[in-house]
Amino acid sequence: MENDYMDIDGDLDHAVWKKRAQRDDIVLRRTRKRVMVSDYAIGTWQITRETLRAAHQLYLKDKRDYSLLPARLRPPRELNLNSVDDAVLTTYAGLLLRGLLDHFGGDVDKAIGAYNGGVKTPNPAYASGVKTVAEYARRVLEHATALDDPSSSAKNPAVAPSSTPAPSAAPPATTPQQKQPWRLADD
Numbered sequence: 525m526e527n528d529y530m531d532i533d534g535d536l537d538h539a540v541w542k543k544r545a546q547r548d549d550i551v552l553r554r555t556r557k558r559v560m561v562s563d564y565a566i567g568t569w570q571i572t573r574e575t576l577r578a579a580h581q582l583y584l585k586d587k588r589d590y591s592l593l594p595a596r597l598r599p600p601r602e603l604n605l606n607s608v609d610d611a612v613l614t615t616y617a618g619l620l621l622r623g624l625l626d627h628f629g630g631d632v633d634k635a636i637g638a639y640n641g642g643v644k645t646p647n648p649a650y651a652s653g654v655k656t657v658a659e660y661a662r663r664v665l666e667h668a669t670a671l672d673d674p675s676s677s678a679k680n681p682a683v684a685p686s687s688t689p690a691p692s693a694a695p696p697a698t699t700p701q702q703k704q705p706w707r708l709a710d711d
Contacts, residue, residue, distance in 0.1 A: 534565040540574060548573075548605040567610045569617040576605060579616040582623050590615075 540563045545551050550562040563572045571579065580603040583590075590598050596611040608616075624635035627643060636654050637646030 534570050535572070536562075536564045538563045538565070538572065546577070566605075566608060567613045569610075569613045571613060571616060571620070573605050575620065576608065576613075576616060577603065579620045579623075582619045583616070586619065 539552055539560050541558045541560050542549075543558060545559045545561060549559070551559050552562055553560040561573075563574050565572050566576060580599065583599050584601075593615065596609070597615050599612050599615055621635060621639060624638045624643070625632065628634040628638065628646075633648070633651045633655070634646050637648050637651035640650035641647030
């Protein structure tokens with residue numbers, strides 16, 4: 525079950541069999557040689573608990589300097605599955621996607637499909653949906669950027685001001701442009 529990008533746990537009935545339980549596992553059933561653990565998806569990126577463990581291993585092996593990231597995006601050295609911040613999930617999602625791109629030799633469609641369906645069975649329908657949403661988001665952001673930046677209006681005739689200036693009773697403001705409300709202080 526998809527949760528449509530809400531920040532809630534998703535696919536609560538999903539479970540996997542493992543040889544042994546690990547720290548923070550929610551054990552549902554035990555047999556002589558295996559355990560069944562809950563593997564629900566976490567946060568906005570809907571990363572399952574087991575996939576999050578794999579992403580954390582990618583992080584620990586990665587040689588890049590994560591101190592260059594804003595503090596809110598940096599994963600901790602020790603993973604606690606029961607309290608992962610959404611901003612940190614963004615870093616993990618990026619690591620997973622980078623790993624999948626490497627695995628599939630740069631094939632974006634296969635990597636995105638595998639983000640949803642796994643490496644063995646990439647989901648092409650998911651990849652197609654993500655591509656559609658990404659194209660839409662790009663158009664919206666380009667339009668919003670053009671509306672926010674008066675200097676780009678001249679370059680884009682669709683949003684260029686008319687040749688007759690609108691009458692203005694007040695002198696133009698000289699205050700510096702503030703950060704957009706959706707930007708955080710460390711962005």
